[in-house]
Amino acid sequence: MYHKTIPYRVFSAFNNVILLVIGILCLLPMFHLLMVSLSSSAAANGGLVTFWPKGFTFEAYAKTFDNKNFLTALWVAIERTLLGTALGLFVNAIAAYALSKDTRVFRARNMYLWYFVITMLFSGGLIPSYILILKLHLINNLMALILPGLVAAYNMILLLNFFRTVPKELEEAAFMDGSGHLRSFFSIYLPISLPSLATVGLFTMVGHWNAYFDGLIYMKDAAKLPLASFMQTLIVQSDMTSFDAAAIANMSQRTLRASQIFIGALPILIVYPFLQRFFVKGVVIGAVKE
């Protein structure tokens, strides 16, 4: 038994400590900033905060939630996330159902599948996509953030692979009783696949919540910016000049920015435990094939 040997025990002890330290180090920057956001702005600007709040206060959070623009952006982000996830799940799942049938049942299956895979391999790039949105008059329209990414070939394939693991007998029994494919999709496949739908749904949600670039280029009206884009303009663009006087003036905003970063990341932190639990399943869905 190697576990009982002394060299292995020494290694094991070191190993445990080192891994734990690395794990903590990964979160340390975030923890530090959380502490900054909870400190008084004087202490934060003086660089006095390390890993414990100095002059504990929720002032920065209160100020952030007083900011009308922030609240508007928050609402846009919630809208796009909910709508984008719901529509995306539906469109991808219903297509995945049809594509999960083999060629004997659905002869055009492979053709469709390649049609979607090509979108994964090649894209027109930034400028043609931008001109398209312009021509469709979707600038400043929430749909510009939802429609372009709605069909996600990768998610479709994940769902397709999962649907193929559903026992055929279930569907055959339903067909015997006179159900069609639509009915079979809604009454058998959807309910039975809730866990994998939840996985794909959660990942889509995270994607929508984190997406900032489309908002940045398609939303010319500041009131239409989703939270991630709003934060990008606020936190990243305002700083870039780390050396000049503006940055020094910006220093008073440090606690404010820290609090915004945390409010922006909060939904992700909340769903994270679920994401993590589902993830291993997600890997399995993607990996196991007949």
Added chain:
Amino acid sequence: MENTINSLELSTPPKAGKRRRYKQPWILHFMVLPAVLLSFVFSYIPMSGVVMAFQDYKARLGFLHSPWVGFKHFHYMFSNDYFVKIIGNTLLFASSKIVLNLIIPFAFALLLNEVRNMGLKRSVQTLVYLPHFLSWVTLSGILIDVLGQTGIVNQFLTSVFGIQPIFFLGDGSWFRITIVVSDVWKEFGFNTIVFLAALSGINPALYEAAEVDGATRWKQTMHITLPSLLPMLIVVATLAMGNVLNANFDQVFNLYSPMIYQQGDIIDTFVYREGLLSGQFSFATAVGLFKSVISLVLIVISYRIAYKFAGYRIF
């Protein structure tokens, strides 16, 4: 009558081109329709938009009437020293990330696999995996604060090592290091979990047999664990090849600044600035097209290799 035909067909193997047994349900086409239409509008139409790389696109003339200029933009691109520079930056960032994001997670997964305390194992997993889900906007906000001149990292370096503050984001060489290290910070947890899943799939009987034969843990790792993981490692590495021109727009875009363009600018950020900020639509599209075509070729090759040697396929 129908039945006899069916049973006849069952008894003889179906031939290509012969009418199949099943009626093709039209409803299945209907179910794919929304996705087909959306893909057509938002993927295929922009794809056809790449013709503007061979035009001098003018918004008022549109695709149909803008003058054709052949490979002018491509010639200009390759005669441009700055373009060569950003290709170099892109390759440097992308390849360092690919290599480090394979080696580090692999080693980390092996070490994590030795942890017998499940609570500790799960906590470490949870900690290292979290940054993967945060956006680069969030992480850049954190990095800008932490790595700033008065940030905690420089505070620590000054007080412990007594050195001058380092401009992590303002100095070209440090910027490159920051880009690679912060990408590993964000992503290594993700690959670790992939490798851990593969580790748990190794047949325990192999270890038991080795144990009986008196193999030490080190020997077991060298002769069972590594060979078992090798195919998976090769697949992941091969598939990563398609990303060698993807230096991660979101990360660089949120961390770079004009003063370090020489060492930090990559193809995607260049396309964005030339196209959307300077309005050089055709030139930016040409640069983007160059990147997409090379990436496409690399992806196809890498998938072929992965399929040939490891039987990997996505559907």
